[in-house]
Amino acid sequence: MLYHVHMEVSLPADMPAETRADLIGREKAYSQDLQRRGKWPHIWRIVGEYANFSIFDVDSHDELHQILSGLPLFGYMRIRVTPLAVHPSDINA
Numbered sequence: 001m002l003y004h005v006h007m008e009v010s011l012p013a014d015m016p017a018e019t020r021a022d023l024i025g026r027e028k029a030y031s032q033d034l035q036r037r038g039k040w041p042h043i044w045r046i047v048g049e050y051a052n053f054s055i056f057d058v059d060s061h062d063e064l065h066q067i068l069s070g071l072p073l074f075g076y077m078r079i080r081v082t083p084l085a086v087h088p089s090d091i092n093a
Contacts, residue, residue, distance in 0.1 A: 001057070002084040003064055007077050008051040026072040039067060055084075 011020060034040040042055040058064045061083075068079055086093045 001059065001061075001064075003056045003058070004082040004084055005054045005056055005064075005068070006051065006080040006082075007054065008049065008079075009073055009077055010050070011073075011076050023072050023076075030070065030072060034067060 011023075031040060031043070035043070039056060039058055040054060041057050044053045046052060056064055056067065058067065064081065068074065068081075071077065
């Protein structure tokens, strides 16, 4: 199942630099592991924002929820999920 996910991150301005660096480092490692496993095949930065558009390829809604809620930055994110389906005009489908 494919999902388009929009993630916006909002870290507190007064967050200690060490805490921020730790969270970002753990987030990068977590996301790169998912990318290597094929669960997170696409990620794009949104220019000028601390946000991304991503495509997830998972087996169920529950798996996606587990993945997203496991993100180290989850508590600082606004996440919007759109399930995707094959378009009948897609010549590659």
